Amino acid sequence: MGDMGGGSDRNLGIVSQDLTDPVRSHKDLDKDAALYFRKAVQFYEELSKQMVNHGQVLDLFASALDQVGVAEMKVIIERTGGLVVLAESFGHPVFRDSFKRVFENGEEALGLSYNGTLEMNCSKDIKIQGIIGPCTSLEKKGPAVASTPIGQGNTTAWKLCGLDKDTCLTVLFDISSTDRSDHSGTLNPQLYIQTLTR
Known part of the structure; x- marks a missing residue:
């Protein structure tokens, strides 16, 4: 402080x-x-x-x-x-x-969590453009990284030095146009996004 x-x-x-x-x-x-x-x-x-x-x-x-x-x-x-x-x-x-x-949460705690990480995994049809919020890129590359970064982009993992009950993060995704359909030409209806926090 x-x-x-x-x-x-x-x-x-x-x-x-x-x-x-x-x-x-x-x-x-x-x-x-x-x-x-x-x-x-x-x-x-x-x-x-x-x-x-x-x-x-x-x-x-x-x-x-x-x-x-x-x-x-x-x-x-x-x-x-x-x-x-x-x-x-x-x-x-x-x-x-x-x-x-x-200091409203008392003398023993500030109502904060420290040294957290956020990591995103997703299906091949989804690319992670970036995140907007109080964090820093951990520069973890991979196939889910979009070519156009927004905010803290070019990664799939971020560090959050401090977060509380009011911390807000926005993760931005891009649906990949080249992988949107299967071999028959139909759109793959099942997509997943996994959020890992530590």
């Missing part, structure tokens, strides 16, 4: 070196004109790999009227299944209520 009161101004993951630097905009990010953005994103991508390997989740609670670098940290929060709470101050009701909700 990270609590931030402003953007990083030193070392890797930097947003700016000085408060007098002009605030970057979405246009700056789109035009690749934000001075430190690319290197900071690369830093958080590498850090996300380490956190995923260890099954860790990054929840970010940020409080600032200025930018704190959430755009740079987006990849690490998404891949680890973390959450972001951004408020004007640490005393703001939205911040306080959100912080309390994380």
Whole structure:
């Protein structure tokens, strides 16, 4: 869990070196004109790999009227299944209520499961395009991988660093046009999808 009161101004993951630097905009990010953005994103991508390997989740609670670098940290929060709470101050009701909700299941547990995996197996007529949700590809290739990826694609297995009762994942499939019918030309009526969770 990270609590931030402003953007990083030193070392890797930097947003700016000085408060007098002009605030970057979405246009700056789109035009690749934000001075430190690319290197900071690369830093958080590498850090996300380490956190995923260890099954860790990054929840970010940020409080600032200025930018704190959430755009740079987006990849690490998404891949680890973390959450972001951004408020004007640490005393703001939205911040306080959100912080309390994380701990509402008591002192001994946060109502989370950690270090899970989701794997999909399906019949030859179905290809897995990908998944949308708080997970990271385990890069498991196979005949069920679709040629057009969507979300976290090009795999049949994903890691979920943290999940709770509200975690939502969407798996996208493609019915293969070349294998839709049997040798007689009729559509194969029996398809299967198997979901393995660990």
